[in-house]
Amino acid sequence: xxxxxxxxxxxxxxxxxGPVIKVMGVGGCGCNIIHDMVEAGISGxxxxxxxxxxxxxxxRMAHEKIQIxxxxxxxxxxxxKPEVGEKAAEEDREALEQQLEGTDLLFIAAGLGGGTGxxxxxxxxxxxxxxxILTVAVxxxxxxxxxxxSQKKIIVDEALKKLTEKVNNVIVISNxxxxxxxxxxxxxxxxxxxxxxxxxxxxxLIGMVAKIGVQNIDFEDINTTLRERGKTxxxxxxAGGTDRAQKALASALNNPFIGEVKLAGAKHVLINFxxxxxxxxxxxxxxxxxxxxxxxxxxxxxVEDLSLGDEIEIVILVSGITEAIEIxxxxxxxxxxxxxxxxxxxxxxxxxxxxxIPTFERYPN
Amino acid sequence: xxxxxLENIIAAVDIGTTKIxxxxxxxxxxxxxxxxxxxxxxIGVVKGAIANINExxxxxxxxxxxxxxxxxxxxxxxxxxxxxKHIAGIKGHGETTLSHxxxxxxxxxxxxxxxxxxxxxxxxxxxxxxxTIPMQYIVxxxxxxxxxxxxxxxxxxxxxxIITGSVTAIDNVRKVIEHAGYRVExxxxxxxxxxNAVLFNDEKDIxxxxxxxxxxxxxxxVYYKGAVRFAKVIPVGGQLITNDIVSALQTxxxxxxxxxxxxxxxxxxxxxxxxxxxxxxxxxxxxxxIQISKITPYIKLRxxxxxxxxxxxxxKEGIDKSLYSGGVILTGGSSLLKNIDRLVxxxxxxxxxxxxxxxxxxxxxxxxxxxxxxxxxIGLIDYYIRYQVKTRDSVGHRSWLQKIWDFxxxxxxxxx
Numbered sequence: 001x002x003x004x005x006x007x008x009x010x011x012x013x014x015x016x017x018g019p020v021i022k023v024m025g026v027g028g029c030g031c032n033i034i035h036d037m038v039e040a041g042i043s044g045x046x047x048x049x050x051x052x053x054x055x056x057x058x059x060r061m062a063h064e065k066i067q068i069x070x071x072x073x074x075x076x077x078x079x080x081k082p083e084v085g086e087k088a089a090e091e092d093r094e095a096l097e098q099q100l101e102g103t104d105l106l107f108i109a110a111g112l113g114g115g116t117g118x119x120x121x122x123x124x125x126x127x128x129x130x131x132x133i134l135t136v137a138v139x140x141x142x143x144x145x146x147x148x149x150s151q152k153k154i155i156v157d158e159a160l161k162k163l164t165e166k167v168n169n170v171i172v173i174s175n176x177x178x179x180x181x182x183x184x185x186x187x188x189x190x191x192x193x194x195x196x197x198x199x200x201x202x203x204x205l206i207g208m209v210a211k212i213g214v215q216n217i218d219f220e221d222i223n224t225t226l227r228e229r230g231k232t233x234x235x236x237x238x239a240g241g242t243d244r245a246q247k248a249l250a251s252a253l254n255n256p257f258i259g260e261v262k263l264a265g266a267k268h269v270l271i272n273f274x275x276x277x278x279x280x281x282x283x284x285x286x287x288x289x290x291x292x293x294x295x296x297x298x299x300x301x302x303v304e305d306l307s308l309g310d311e312i313e314i315v316i317l318v319s320g321i322t323e324a325i326e327i328x329x330x331x332x333x334x335x336x337x338x339x340x341x342x343x344x345x346x347x348x349x350x351x352x353x354x355x356x357i358p359t360f361e362r363y364p365n
Numbered sequence: 366x367x368x369x370x371l372e373n374i375i376a377a378v379d380i381g382t383t384k385i386x387x388x389x390x391x392x393x394x395x396x397x398x399x400x401x402x403x404x405x406x407x408i409g410v411v412k413g414a415i416a417n418i419n420e421x422x423x424x425x426x427x428x429x430x431x432x433x434x435x436x437x438x439x440x441x442x443x444x445x446x447x448x449x450k451h452i453a454g455i456k457g458h459g460e461t462t463l464s465h466x467x468x469x470x471x472x473x474x475x476x477x478x479x480x481x482x483x484x485x486x487x488x489x490x491x492x493x494x495x496x497t498i499p500m501q502y503i504v505x506x507x508x509x510x511x512x513x514x515x516x517x518x519x520x521x522x523x524x525x526x527i528i529t530g531s532v533t534a535i536d537n538v539r540k541v542i543e544h545a546g547y548r549v550e551x552x553x554x555x556x557x558x559x560x561n562a563v564l565f566n567d568e569k570d571i572x573x574x575x576x577x578x579x580x581x582x583x584x585x586x587v588y589y590k591g592a593v594r595f596a597k598v599i600p601v602g603g604q605l606i607t608n609d610i611v612s613a614l615q616t617x618x619x620x621x622x623x624x625x626x627x628x629x630x631x632x633x634x635x636x637x638x639x640x641x642x643x644x645x646x647x648x649x650x651x652x653x654x655i656q657i658s659k660i661t662p663y664i665k666l667r668x669x670x671x672x673x674x675x676x677x678x679x680x681k682e683g684i685d686k687s688l689y690s691g692g693v694i695l696t697g698g699s700s701l702l703k704n705i706d707r708l709v710x711x712x713x714x715x716x717x718x719x720x721x722x723x724x725x726x727x728x729x730x731x732x733x734x735x736x737x738x739x740x741x742x743i744g745l746i747d748y749y750i751r752y753q754v755k756t757r758d759s760v761g762h763r764s765w766l767q768k769i770w771d772f773x774x775x776x777x778x779x780x781x
Contacts, residue, residue, distance in 0.1 A: 347674070
């Protein structure tokens with residue numbers, strides 16, 4: 001009884017109204033991500049780092065730090081053994097539970113392939129699940145060349161499998177894709193680039209919930225969207241100049257680090273417009289609907305942010321993506337002929353079913 | 366009138382979705398002397414595949430009879446075309462070890478053995494091989510050999526493109542020809558035939574895409590480095606353009622067909638007049654007026670979609686532009702649609718020409734057959750005399766005794 005009153009007081013003091021969002025960086029890579037987020041000045045979420053390796057934990061910034069497996073590892077790390085990471089997290093299960101108390105939305109950020117992220121990550125996911133917290137795992141997978149025929153691939157696959165079972169959604173960023181896009185960058189920068197991608201996703205989602213807009217997407221929308229089964233896609237695009245809404249949407253849909261999104265058959269779409277938005281620009285929502293089909297529930301929010309100047313930013317979250325129908329979104333503006341290209345591909349895949357229906361009926365203006 | 370020598374007479378029947386076209390020709394040294402043609406409307410074929418045996422049989426008989434009358438000869442056997450969605454191509458690879466004796470050169474028999482090995486691919490029981498086309502031969506490690514005859518080596522390999530069709534569809538073609546009273550000399554894939562009739566050798570080498578746009582299907586073929594690399598049938602043809610106009614304007618089919626043929630795709634060039642045409646309403650006795658530029662979008666959309674299909678099929682097969690940098694050759698009845706070449710050029714950004722049977726292949730009545738509608742039927746004859754006859758005579762009809770003798774002979778020679 002005493003406890004409850006105390007907690008209530010705390011909430012009032014901090015004037016936190018709205019959902020509590022936490023990002024937990026697990027393992028070395030996770031701690032680096034949290035560090036970068038603190039440095040980037042992310043607001044609206046509490047940033048917690050969790051690690052077995054005390055040295056790494058101490059040298060990185062975070063709002064809260066939790067050392068796990070003190071007895072087991074003596075603060076020396078998990079030695080790339082997921083079993084050690086798992087046991088370490090179990091050892092400090094209570095501390096983790098305490099930290100997660102009252103959280104509405106949790107992001108677990110980790111690099112897979114090592115010991116702590118791969119081992120402790122799923123344990124944290126399990127704890128969050130038992131507390132019915134909406135949880136998204138955002139993970140970075142190692143290079144294919146590191147994984148070939150090695151123990152690492154088994155570790156990654158195993159960890160991904162466990163995470164997928166326990167969290168509501170997993171967003172995977174593969175280092176290979178990052179490098180593909182940053183071939184001429186210095187290695188350290190490229191690694192940071194992967195972290196940046198991850199951070200921008202988390203930040204985009206936090207923005208959706210936390211930023212107060214002219215028209216709001218509320219937490220419940222995100223809740224339903226992320227709890228949907230099937231694959232999830234998140235993308236962020238920014239553009240200025242003419243047709244900036246189309247351009248921003250196209251770049252949001254075509255994320256080089258995740259790959260292109262297949263929109264057909266998606267169940268939920270949340271789209272947030274940020275910047276100095278003109279009403280006309282909201283019409284791209286209709287174009288989006290043509291790509292998803294009629295069954296999708298599409299919600300949008302508008303956040304006025306004059307600091308972006310001429311540019312606008314679009315954050316899009318798509319869930320319930322089915323793999324069955326393959327539609328590829330092509331760059332830039334989505335006009336009638338690009339739509340035709342998408343639908344033509346679909347038709348070829350279906351072995352020309354319905355090809356007899358007049359084209360002008362199948363591609364309405 | 367003297368009857369031409371019968372052994373040089375060849376008849377070919379193009380079994381199309383809307384029309385059956387027969388050509389009877391006298392053949393000498395690969396030159397085709399057209400002596401008779403016959404056309405007959407047909408409703409027994411749907412999208413390239415025979416759907417009604419009796420209708421098609423009757424139409425074939427009439428078509429051949431017309432040609433016979435003109436040529437003043439009786440036809441016994443015909444070469445027939447086959448099309449339809451069921452046509453599929455796959456790549457095959459075969460190899461055979463050669464005699465160790467340096468004296469022994471590669472023979473037709475070695476080539477055949479390698480090609481035969483290439484056909485031993487897994488194939489469902491309901492499919493039958495129609496063509497095995499060698500793309501390149503490899504002798505030991507030297508590849509890109511067009512004809513290895515006369516070379517020596519340890520191992521002969523061949524990369525082939527194998528075109529198969531559904532057994533039922535192929536049987537139906539054989540059936541309608543036989544029911545009509547003729548012997549089936551050969552069955553050749555329509556796209557392959559057409560490409561052969563309209564392509565210059567240079568085009569085959571540099572790489573081109575042939576689109577034989579007929580009534581019910583578009584038969585695509587890619588030639589590269591002198592050989593077929595890809596064949597596919599898309600179930601979209603001129604009939605659907607007509608149907609689209611029918612449902613857009615609610616006018617009878619015959620009127621839609623006329624509009625399509627007469628005006629095609631309107632581009633609004635200075636010499637093009639945007640005429641106002643009167644069209645009757647379907648069923649009712651009223652008429653309405655429409656500008657031809659208003660009909661164009663319906664036609665255009667259908668053709669544009671077809672081009673997207675073509676591109677998708679090429680992409681799926683992994684064929685990029687470098688394999689058909691020589692451009693697109695349109696042929697078949699629907700390539701007569703006004704400005705279709707221009708539209709395809711806009712859509713594909715490549716050189717586009719309309720393909721008609723090449724003059725160098727034809728003697729005699731060239732003017733009659735110098736249109737895209739004759740591409741398939743002339744191609745049937747041309748392909749048959751160039752590629753099919755040779756393989757048939759030299760290897761196709763060998764008895765098992767002959768095969769054993771050949772085998773023994775090769776062993777004896779090897780050990781000499």
